[in-house]
Amino acid sequence: MDEELHERMREAIRDVPPGQVSTYGDIAAMAGAPSPRMVGAMLAEDGHDLPWHRILRANGTPAPHIAHEQLARLRAEGVLADGQKVNLKKYRWQPEN
DNA sequence: ATCTTGACATGGA
DNA sequence: ATCCATGCCAAGA
Numbered sequence: 001m002d003e004e005l006h007e008r009m010r011e012a013i014r015d016v017p018p019g020q021v022s023t024y025g026d027i028a029a030m031a032g033a034p035s036p037r038m039v040g041a042m043l044a045e046d047g048h049d050l051p052w053h054r055i056l057r058a059n060g061t062p063a064p065h066i067a068h069e070q071l072a073r074l075r076a077e078g079v080l081a082d083g084q085k086v087n088l089k090k091y092r093w094q095p096e097n
Numbered sequence: 098a099t100c101t102t103g104a105c106a107t108g109g110a
Numbered sequence: 111a112t113c114c115a116t117g118c119c120a121a122g123a
Contacts, residue, residue, distance in 0.1 A: 023105090023106095024105050024106080025105070025106060028105085028106095035105075036105040036106060037103070037104090037105050037106090038105090039104080039105080040103070040104035040105060041103075041104080041105095042104095043104055044103080044104060052104080055104075057104085057105065058105075058106055058107085059106095062104080063104035063105090064104085066104065070104095
């Protein structure tokens with residue numbers, strides 16, 4: 001597969017600051033990934049050393065299998081969730097420039 | 098080579 | 111809110 005893209009996705013995720021979040025789609029767009037699926041696919045095997053908990057789905061909910069852990073980590077950074085949904089309007093990270 | 102499964106997104110019913 | 115269809119594409123089986 002494309003190592004270039006792989007690395008760009010990792011970078012984009014590393015750039016999301018604590019206390020803020022981003023989405024699979026946003027990361028994919030920033031890294032120039034052909035599909036948001038690639039972001040999840042990458043995290044599944046190579047995401048152990050990344051702030052994967054700052055990545056949410058487009059609607060603000062986390063991926064089901066890790067929801068509990070993810071919300072706990074976010075809560076520890078000050079990102080509060082309404083049930084399973086995080087308020088993206090409020091915490092979504094927009095790279096300025 | 099074909100099929101299935103996924104840390105997804107979007108739009109329609 | 112929920113279900114479905116499509117687009118996307120890497121990995122395995």
